[in-house]
Amino acid sequence: MITSPYHLQRCYALPRCRVCGSKAWVKIPWGNTWFCRTHFISYFEKKVYQTFSRYTPRIHKKLLFAVSGGKDSLAMLYSLAGKLAEEGYSLAVLFIDLGIKGYSEYARKAVEKAASDLGLSLIVVDLDKEHGFSIDELASRKSTFSFGKPICSLCGIVKRYLYNKVASDNGYDLVVTGHTLNDIYAFVMSNLTTGNLEDLVKLRPYVPGSASFVARARPLFFNYEYENRLYTLARGIDVVLQPCPHSPLQTGSLTTSFKKQLLELEKEHPGIGLMFMKNFLKKVIKSIEYSKPSQELVRCSICGMPSSSNPCSFCRIKLKLGKA
Ligand SMILES: [Zn+2]
Ligand SMILES: [Zn+2]
Incomplete structure (x- = not known):
């Protein structure tokens, strides 16, 4: 007995891969399209490569991939490293051991495995050993020291600083990070809300370097977290699955709320985040940049x-x- 439209679809219209017509493995809701596992992998790799090569000028030689051990940065690394190495780029992986108990150990293992799978050299910065503090310590002393920022923002400051420092100290001319559409959407919305235009104009797939700031590329700019997770599943890539133990402390942060909001919006308007990012980049950012104070x-x-x-x-x- 057919009880729902969903049941009906399962019985009579088995979804097929858009490319080869074989049984579908996944649906891309915003494109209303289906792929088998193999063609999802090719779709994903092509998309990430296209974002990278369309926005990143061909002036860089030594690329440093900042990889956290989570699904996003690992999907980025696995999908892009091979192709860029073929094109003659010199690549290495950077992992920051943040000293988060019950999390950093697993993250480190996942990144070590990825670097060895892909034959890439790995730079590990141990925050506690090299700088005398861990994110756990920062989180526990946070209220005493009243930094006035959620722990995830402080962790972000630490990571951004170290990406830039390690890259410039070791002669890398491009830092490649795994920020996703979901992350950037949330950053854009929070910066718009607080009127922080300075940071808003830096939210693009490529930010050129300056005297001491190493250039940055974000090849997952148009990728939903959902796609990245699927890619790691499709390729059987080991990732850290548990959330960072400090992330529940983030409740109340604007970016977390905007991330949740995007997930809700996508349910009723599949692809709205993608449309937002494309228009932000094409139209909004240009007019802000025109009037931005230096x-x-x-x-x-x-x-x-x-x-x-x-x-x-x-x-x-x-x-x-x-x-x-
Ligand atoms: Zn197929
Ligand atoms: Zn300093």
């Missing part, structure tokens, strides 16, 4: 890295922890 950079008097403030945000965290 930001003066200074050198941090402690670490010597460029920053909009002195000391830089990273050194201010260390100072407050008494680790500078």
